[in-house]
Structures are given as structure tokens and as C-alpha cells.
Amino acid sequence: MPSTEFRTREKLAKLRTPQRPRAGRGGGSEYDCSALPSETRNALMLDQIARARVVIAGTTEATLPKPNAKALSAQAPTSVPALSRRPPSLQEKACGDARLILVTQVLELAQLNGTTKACQLLALQLASGECSTDLKEAARVANKRARTAAVGERTLFRWLAQYQQNGWWGLLPAPSAQEQSIAINDDVAAVLACYHSRDPQFRSLTNAAKHVTKQLGRDFDTWNALYGRSRRALEKVDNVKLIKARHSGSERAAKLPFKRRNTSGLKPLDVCLVDGHTFKAKVRHPDHGAPFAPEVTLVIDAGTRRVCGWSVSLSENTIAVGDALRHAVGNVGVFAIVYSDNGPGESAKVFDCPVDGIIKRLGSEHRTGIPGHPQGHGLIERSWRTHMINIARQFPTFQGSDVDSGTFRKVKAELEKEQRAVRSARDAGEVIALSPKCPSWKQFVDAVDAGIAEYNATHRHRSLPKREDGKRMTPDEAWTSMLDESLQERMSALELRMTFMPSVIRTAQRGEVVHLNQHYQAPELMGKRVAGKQVSVRYDIHDPTFVMVYTTGGEFVCEAKWNASSIDYFPKAVIERAREKRVNATVKRRQQQIDLALRELSPAMQPATLSLPEPGTPNVLVPIVGASAPSLHVSSPTDVAAHEAASRPFFDTASDRYEWLMSHRANWTDADAGWLRSYVGGEDYAELAEYFAGRGMAWDEGETGSVFKSAR
Numbered sequence: 001m002p003s004t005e006f007r008t009r010e011k012l013a014k015l016r017t018p019q020r021p022r023a024g025r026g027g028g029s030e031y032d033c034s035a036l037p038s039e040t041r042n043a044l045m046l047d048q049i050a051r052a053r054v055v056i057a058g059t060t061e062a063t064l065p066k067p068n069a070k071a072l073s074a075q076a077p078t079s080v081p082a083l084s085r086r087p088p089s090l091q092e093k094a095c096g097d098a099r100l101i102l103v104t105q106v107l108e109l110a111q112l113n114g115t116t117k118a119c120q121l122l123a124l125q126l127a128s129g130e131c132s133t134d135l136k137e138a139a140r141v142a143n144k145r146a147r148t149a150a151v152g153e154r155t156l157f158r159w160l161a162q163y164q165q166n167g168w169w170g171l172l173p174a175p176s177a178q179e180q181s182i183a184i185n186d187d188v189a190a191v192l193a194c195y196h197s198r199d200p201q202f203r204s205l206t207n208a209a210k211h212v213t214k215q216l217g218r219d220f221d222t223w224n225a226l227y228g229r230s231r232r233a234l235e236k237v238d239n240v241k242l243i244k245a246r247h248s249g250s251e252r253a254a255k256l257p258f259k260r261r262n263t264s265g266l267k268p269l270d271v272c273l274v275d276g277h278t279f280k281a282k283v284r285h286p287d288h289g290a291p292f293a294p295e296v297t298l299v300i301d302a303g304t305r306r307v308c309g310w311s312v313s314l315s316e317n318t319i320a321v322g323d324a325l326r327h328a329v330g331n332v333g334v335f336a337i338v339y340s341d342n343g344p345g346e347s348a349k350v351f352d353c354p355v356d357g358i359i360k361r362l363g364s365e366h367r368t369g370i371p372g373h374p375q376g377h378g379l380i381e382r383s384w385r386t387h388m389i390n391i392a393r394q395f396p397t398f399q400g401s402d403v404d405s406g407t408f409r410k411v412k413a414e415l416e417k418e419q420r421a422v423r424s425a426r427d428a429g430e431v432i433a434l435s436p437k438c439p440s441w442k443q444f445v446d447a448v449d450a451g452i453a454e455y456n457a458t459h460r461h462r463s464l465p466k467r468e469d470g471k472r473m474t475p476d477e478a479w480t481s482m483l484d485e486s487l488q489e490r491m492s493a494l495e496l497r498m499t500f501m502p503s504v505i506r507t508a509q510r511g512e513v514v515h516l517n518q519h520y521q522a523p524e525l526m527g528k529r530v531a532g533k534q535v536s537v538r539y540d541i542h543d544p545t546f547v548m549v550y551t552t553g554g555e556f557v558c559e560a561k562w563n564a565s566s567i568d569y570f571p572k573a574v575i576e577r578a579r580e581k582r583v584n585a586t587v588k589r590r591q592q593q594i595d596l597a598l599r600e601l602s603p604a605m606q607p608a609t610l611s612l613p614e615p616g617t618p619n620v621l622v623p624i625v626g627a628s629a630p631s632l633h634v635s636s637p638t639d640v641a642a643h644e645a646a647s648r649p650f651f652d653t654a655s656d657r658y659e660w661l662m663s664h665r666a667n668w669t670d671a672d673a674g675w676l677r678s679y680v681g682g683e684d685y686a687e688l689a690e691y692f693a694g695r696g697m698a699w700d701e702g703e704t705g706s707v708f709k710s711a712r
Contacts, residue, residue, distance in 0.1 A: 144173070261378075271335065278293050285441070
């Protein structure tokens with residue numbers, strides 16, 4: 001509708017909207033809302049819901065949530081099309097055909113008597129019944145009256161004019177009148193406002209109706225009536241906007257319409273998809289043998305659905321993704337586009353660095369999906385059920401969504417019992433037999449290799465072209481038939497190694513570069529083109545004894561050796577550093593959980609005021625000893641120190657000594673004073689400060705100072 005009052009009135013008059021004078025002061029006109037266009041009615045209902053405010057008499061505790069004006073839109077049945085009418089129904093077609101018969105009869109009579117006389121004559125014949133039976137039946141259908149065939153003269157004139165203007169389409173009956181728009185009261189609008197939100201307490205319309213009833217101060221038993229009115233009003237709300245208001249992310253995308261990506265125009269090596277998947281079965285860890293779920297990373301060609309490369313790892317990381325991509329490029333060649341999600345393993349600087357990333361070296365283009373929308377990777381997400389999940393079903397430790405809960409519980413209990421026995425046997429030095437239900441790491445790798453080969457060779461994908469015998473192609477057949485070897489860029493083993501070496505940007509200073517706190521030297525790093533400038537340092541994750549140095553433009557500079565000027569330090573490989581970091585983080589998390597559980601057994605003492613009686617003069621009873629009694633032996637300071645040293649345990653670590661001293665403060669010596677002050681100022685105490693504080697052993701300079709004074 002127009003924005004000004006004058007243009008609005010002009011528009012309503014043009015639409016012939018029914019109106020009546022408004023009662024009360026001010027005058028004006030009232031218009032029938034049911035005759036307004038659908039867009040106008042939707043906007044009016046949306047405005048009413050958005051302006052819904054519930055004022056609770058005598059209550060200021062809580063207010064109703066504001067309606068989400070963008071999420072709500074009342075949807076009423078449409079009647080008058082804006083640009084073109086909807087296709088006519090069979091009944092409307094029959095009515096238009098009947099009217100065409102009458103108009104044709106008028107045109108035939110008009111050749112002799114004129115149009116006016118023809119309409120008058122035909123109307124008189126229909127009213128008197130002097131016309132044929134077919135004409136009477138056509139008049140009943142045309143006029144939508146079953147009891148009479150009479151059609152007025154003006155009606156015939158109107159049909160003739162409509163036919164001359166729009167042809168047969170002009171004779172179709174006008175669309176049926178709109179259903180009366182339901183009235184949205186303020187309380188119903190408040191319920192819909194609560195329901196159109198992601199608040200967990202309003203996920204059901206029942207809870208929203210009960211909440212509004214309480215806020216209004218009404219009788220609680222009346223919430224049923226409010227629920228019924230809200231349910232009927234909810235049927236008129238736009239379903240798409242309701243979904244957008246109540247859901248987000250992938251859940252919302254799964255409920256809304258979507259577009260299917262067509263891969264029929266893709267050739268091999270055009271696009272590859274890279275994604276990781278947590279294996280749906282427990283396997284034995286390659287290092288310590290405990291059951292865990294490894295990570296499988298695949299590279300799939302989008303045009304042929306062929307798995308071109310894969311890798312297995314302990315968790316999703318850049319090393320696993322890079323290894324899978326290296327395997328794919330080594331097997332089939334370089335892809336034009338690498339498509340992945342934006343997870344930490346796929347979107348790290350190692351791949352996306354514009355200066356020296358792996359994707360940059362390959363000459364490919366890296367595209368990532370929209371966060372929270374896995375539907376964009378539906379091609380590879382759906383394929384997990386075809387290969388990896390079926391491979392996991394081979395093992396008794398399968399833990400997919402459709403596993404039998406009883407069987408899974410028994411297997412899980414057996415593996416947990418096994419691990420408890422392993423820990424006990426480790427302490428006792430015994431050897432136990434492991435459960436055969438959990439596969440080894442080699443069995444897992446062999447199963448993945450065989451399963452992928454079987455998928456490529458035997459799975460007939462419904463999206464691939466058909467063969468001459470009518471069967472769908474397998475991924476291997478599609479790859480063979482569609483591959484253009486002239487466009488296939490293969491890389492040698494040396495090129496693969498050099499290309500997929502991770503890189504970092506460092507500054508060459510004084511003939512060396514620093515990577516992972518380790519120094520690499522070479523005389524070429526003192527050259528004018530690299531000295532004091534940023535260079536690309538490429539390293540081998542399995543061999544930390546050297547790095548390859550390149551300029552930021554990609555020119556090779558030299559191979560720098562680890563600690564070329566020193567041979568006393570042994571380097572740590574990247575794999576070992578990553579393993580230590582992961583293990584330390586796991587130990588720290590588990591230690592925090594243990595501390596929290598132990599605190600439940602020894603709750604903190606409640607502060608209370610303690611009152612002790614003043615000590616009086618003690619009564620000392622001294623026995624009478626004769627002069628000939630032997631004298632008592634007085635211990636020398638050397639004997640006392642030796643006795644204290646013998647009573648102390650041997651400490652494996654400094655933290656053990658600190659715990660013992662804090663638990664035996666009466667045994668502190670002057671030597672302990674200097675050691676304690678040195679220990680609490682070091683890194684060991686800083687890392688365990690929270691641990692000591694939880695056990696009441698935190699260092700307090702004021703409290704402990706008095707102990708040393710008394711010891712002196």
C-alpha cells in the first residue's frame with residue numbers, strides 16, 4: 001500500500017474495498033480487512049503481533065518477551081492475484097465454457113437485431129423458458145444457479161464486454177471471496193511471540209500458553225482456552241518464518257528448501273572433497289593398545305565419486321589432512337579445486353598461506369563451506385554410510401547409531417574390565433591376554449584399505465552415467481571413461497615430498513633460522529638476498545635434522561642443518577612434540593577431575609570460633625632420687641639432627657618434599673627455610689599452586705615465617 005493517506009484512499013477506491021463511516025469523533029472511514037490484498041493483511045497481522053504488550057495489573061516481576069517481528073508473518077489465504085490469476089479449476093472451466101455458449105448466442109442474434117436487442121431477446125427467452133434445453137443448462141452453469149436458468153440483460157452485456165476484452169479468460173468467474181481474517185488478540189499475540197523464539201522453555205506451545213496465563217494473572221485453568229486460540233492462529237503463520245525463528249544452523253537448513261548441486265558437468269580432477277570422519281568402532285591405540293576411535297580422512301573426486309586418497313590418524317589435524325591430500329595427488333594428480341569445510345584441520349595456515357601454503361604450491365584453489373551448513377558437503381557426508389560405516393560394522397566394537405544397545409554395553413564392559421586388568425598387571429609385572437573383540441591398528445588399516453578398494457570397484461552410484469547394458473557405472477569405471485590423461489598432472493616422489501612439506505615464515509638472522517625453538521644454520525643464510533629478511537622454512541614432520549629454506553617468491557636458498565654449530569642437543573620430531581602436548585593436556589584434564597572428586601570426600605571445614613581455657617600452673621611431681629642414681633644421658637645436637645634425618649623419607653621429586661614439609665611443620669629446620677623459599681618462587685610450584693591450594697598446603701609467607709622464628 002502507498003505510504004501517504006491520500007494515495008492509500010485512492011488505492012482502496014480503485015480496489016473497490018467495502019467501507020463504512022467510522023463511528024465516534026473524528027469521522028473517517030473503516031475498510032473491510034478481508035477484502036485487502038494478501039500482502040497488506042499479512043503486514044497488518046504482523047504489526048498487531050509485534051505491538052502485543054501485556055500489562056499485568058499489580059505485577060512487576062516479569063515481562064513477556066518481545067515478539068520477533070522479522071520472524072512472524074501471519075499467512076492468510078490469498079484471493080486476488082497480483083500479476084496473474086491462479087490456474088482455473090474444473091468447475092471454473094465449466095462455468096467459463098457455459099458463458100461462452102451464451103455469448104456466442106448473443107453474437108449470432110446481434111447480426112440481425114443489434115447487440116442491445118440480442119441481449120434483451122436472449123434474457124427474455126431464458127426467463128420464459130422458450131429456449132432449448134442445452135441453452136437452459138448452459139445458463140444454469142454460467143450463472144451458478146441450479147434452480148433457475150434466468151440470466152439478466154445487464155449480465156449478458158457484462159459477459160460480452162469481458163469476452164471482447166480478455167477472450168475466454170475474461171468469462172471465468174471471479175476468485176472466491178477471502179475467508180474472514182482471524183482476529184489476533186493481545187494475549188494470543190504474546191503466546192505466539194514466546195513460541196517464535198529459541199528459548200528452551202517455550203519449545204512447546206503449551207508452555208508458552210501457561211506462561212502467558214500466569215503473567216496475566218488469570219485463573220491458571222483457563223490456559224487451555226488460550227492454547228486453543230493460539231493453535232488456530234498458528235495455522236495462519238508463515239511456516240518458513242516459523243522455522244527460521246525457532247531453529248538455527250544446520251537444523252534450520254535441514255528443514256528449509258534446498259538446491260541440489262549438479263555434478264554432471266564435472267570431469268575427473270576438477271573438484272575434490274576433503275573431510276574427516278570419526279571411525280564408528282573402537283580399535284587399539286598403536287602406542288599403548290587402549291581402545292579408542294581413530295580419525296579417517298578421505299579425498300573424493302566430485303565428478304566420479306571415486307576415493308582418490310585417504311589417511312588414518314589419532315585425531316583430526318593438519319598432518320592427517322595433508323597426508324590424505326598427498327596420497328590423492330600422488331595417486332591421480334593435482335586437482336583444480338580443493339573443497340573442504342572450515343575446520344581446524346583443513347583451513348590452517350599450512351594449507352591457506354597465500355605466500356607458501358600447500359594449496360598455493362599445488363596451484364589449486366581452496367574453497368571452504370559455510371560454517372554450520374554440512375548440507376553443502378552432502379556428497380561426501382552421505383558417502384560415509386556406504387564405505388566407512390560399513391567397514392566399521394565388521395568389528396564387534398561397532399558403535400554406530402543403529403547398534404544394538406545390549407550388545408554394545410556388553411562389549412564396552414568387557415573392554416573396560418580388560419583395561420582395569422591391564423593397569424593392575426602393569427603394577428604387579430604380570431602379563432594378561434587382551435580381548436579379541438577389539439581389532440589391532442594393523443587390522444583397522446587393512447580393513448580401511450580393502451573397503452575403499454571394494455567401494456571404488458563395485459559400488460554402482462545412482463548419480464553416475466549408465467553403461468550400455470543399462471547398469472550404473474562404478475567410480476573406477478567412471479574415472480576410466482571420463483579421464484583426459486592430457487590434463488592429468490602427475491608428480492614424482494621427490495616433488496611430492498618437497499611440495500607437501502609444511503612451511504612457516506621466519507626471519508633469517510646471523511646465518512640461522514629458528515623453528516620450534518630449535519636453531520638451523522647454513523652459510524647461505526648470510527647472503528644479501530635473505531639476511532635479515534623473511535624466508536619460507538619448510539620442514540619434514542618425521543625428520544627434524546634439517547629444513548629447506550626458500551625465499552617468499554619460491555626460490556630455493558639452501559638446506560639448513562639442525563644445530564650445525566653444536567652437536568650436544570638431540571632434537572625432538574614434530575610428531576613427538578605433538579604427542580607430548582596432547583598427553584600433557586589429557587593428564588591435566590584428568591587430574592582436575594580427580595581433584596574435584598577427592599574434594600567430595602574431604603569437604604572444607606566450616607569456620608568457627610574456637611575458645612581454649614587459659615593454661616594454669618601445672619603440678620609437677622618429681623620423684624625422689626638417691627645420690628647414687630645414674631645420671632640421664634643428654635643427647636647432643638649431632639644426635640638430634642641424625643635422628644630427624646633418619647625419620648624423614650626419601651623424596652623422588654621436589655613436590656613430594658614440599659608436601660611432606662607442609663604436613664610436618666614441626667620438623668622444619670633452618671635448611672628447610674631456604675629450600676622452601678626457593679621452591680615457591682620456581683616454575684614447579686607455580687604449575688602445582690592450584691593443586692596445593694586445594695589440599696590446604698598453599699604457601700603463606702606470614703604464617704610460615706612465624707614457624708621459622710619459633711624454630712630458632
